Amino acid sequence: MIKDKSVQVFLDELASKASTPGGGSAAAIIGAMGAALISMVANFTVGKKGYEDADADARDILQHSEDLRDQLTGMIKADVDVFNRVMAAYGMPKETDEEKAARSEEIQAALKEATDVPLACAHASAEVIKLCQPIAEKGNKNVISDAGVAVLAGQAALRSAALNVYINIGGIKDAAFRSDRQKQLEDILAGMDALTEDVYELVKSKL
Amino acid sequence: MIKDKSVQVFLDELASKASTPGGGSAAAIIGAMGAALISMVANFTVGKKGYEDADADARDILQHSEDLRDQLTGMIKADVDVFNRVMAAYGMPKETDEEKAARSEEIQAALKEATDVPLACAHASAEVIKLCQPIAEKGNKNVISDAGVAVLAGQAALRSAALNVYINIGGIKDAAFRSDRQKQLEDILAGMDALTEDVYELVKSKL
Numbered sequence: 001m002i003k004d005k006s007v008q009v010f011l012d013e014l015a016s017k018a019s020t021p022g023g024g025s026a027a028a029i030i031g032a033m034g035a036a037l038i039s040m041v042a043n044f045t046v047g048k049k050g051y052e053d054a055d056a057d058a059r060d061i062l063q064h065s066e067d068l069r070d071q072l073t074g075m076i077k078a079d080v081d082v083f084n085r086v087m088a089a090y091g092m093p094k095e096t097d098e099e100k101a102a103r104s105e106e107i108q109a110a111l112k113e114a115t116d117v118p119l120a121c122a123h124a125s126a127e128v129i130k131l132c133q134p135i136a137e138k139g140n141k142n143v144i145s146d147a148g149v150a151v152l153a154g155q156a157a158l159r160s161a162a163l164n165v166y167i168n169i170g171g172i173k174d175a176a177f178r179s180d181r182q183k184q185l186e187d188i189l190a191g192m193d194a195l196t197e198d199v200y201e202l203v204k205s206k207l
Numbered sequence: 208m209i210k211d212k213s214v215q216v217f218l219d220e221l222a223s224k225a226s227t228p229g230g231g232s233a234a235a236i237i238g239a240m241g242a243a244l245i246s247m248v249a250n251f252t253v254g255k256k257g258y259e260d261a262d263a264d265a266r267d268i269l270q271h272s273e274d275l276r277d278q279l280t281g282m283i284k285a286d287v288d289v290f291n292r293v294m295a296a297y298g299m300p301k302e303t304d305e306e307k308a309a310r311s312e313e314i315q316a317a318l319k320e321a322t323d324v325p326l327a328c329a330h331a332s333a334e335v336i337k338l339c340q341p342i343a344e345k346g347n348k349n350v351i352s353d354a355g356v357a358v359l360a361g362q363a364a365l366r367s368a369a370l371n372v373y374i375n376i377g378g379i380k381d382a383a384f385r386s387d388r389q390k391q392l393e394d395i396l397a398g399m400d401a402l403t404e405d406v407y408e409l410v411k412s413k414l
Contacts, residue, residue: 002214003213003214003215003218004213004214004215005213005214006210006211006212006213006214007209007210007211007212007213007214007217007236007283008210008211008280010214011210011239011240011243011276011280012243014240014243014244014246014247015242015243015244015246015247015250015272015273015276016246016247016250017247017250017251019350022244022247022350022353023244023352023353023355023356023357026240026243026244026353026356026360027356029214029240030237030240030360030363032218033218033221033233033236033237035222036218036219036221036222036233037221037222037229037230037233039221039222039223040221040222040223040224040229043222043223043224044224065222066222069218069222073215073218076214143226143229145230145370145371145373145374146229146230146233148230148367148370149230149233149234149363149367149370150230152362152363152366152367153233153237153363153367155359155363156237156356156359156360156362156363159359159407160355160356160359160360163352163355163356163410163411163414164352166352166411166414167352167414170414200366203370204370204373207370207373207374207377
């Protein structure tokens, strides 16, 4: 699995002429890095002298950020798997009418999954952004710049995942599915760029 | 070295209660991912039927993006090394006047290096952003979303590196150094958010 490969090998494979890993896996890793940086700031806040008032919140944030990190790390592989499913679907035989129908059905099912995987990544990345606000407000000031890096990583992951939703949704024939997922994505994206700027400015003001 | 550790171990260490790796290394990796994704799009364009007119440009872009990827990958370790140098400087003995003077001198030298390392990361990340425009314009449309992920990664890396410049520059007493590096950073940042949006919208329009 990609997460078990070295950073160097991952980067080499990302750069290579191979379809996977691609931007979807990159988005998941960047989001996971954002979640990890929130955890780092929380870890430097829990039990820290001078941060007694923030202790309970930092513990809650840490639990949440580690959960998001798990989710996003899982999406590195999910993105590769669903990409391979879509490619396999397009490669199915299409000689007879039965074959054409089966192929078309599988392509549609694969594209729906290929929409829902980055949509889940977008959702988790937006949660990363939201979690940066309380940790930037209450977290240990000595590592507060890491909350700023976290929010930028969350934003890059969110907007990257959105691109991967847009690609796959275009090929889906089920109009109700399309409009439902488009609405979900719009809801996830709403306000996230403004929140990112707020957290970034908050962090800058504390440096 | 961090780049030889698995993605999972890197994320675990990033999240842990250890000062390194931190946001500086994360920024360098995100920037390197941006450069790698440009390389991927270029690799899918060079020698590709239908992209003969873009071939020479894609080869140039690939050379440049791979050079940036090398630079940014090197900065993962450079960030850790300079952080350790700053910590070691603050840990120097400060009993006698001679010790105080030596410690103060080393702190200042270390902080200058700790400003120049993320400044170099910011510079390389801005180059990643700039390189996304021609590859998004001319690159293989089948993988064009990866150019969109690349520009978002470049932006997150650039703004993260800027935070790390801001932290360290504050402690530097040499006013001429401070204003020189502040000016350099402003020049690097100028126009990059607008360019990121332009490339992102260009990519979206091609999906």
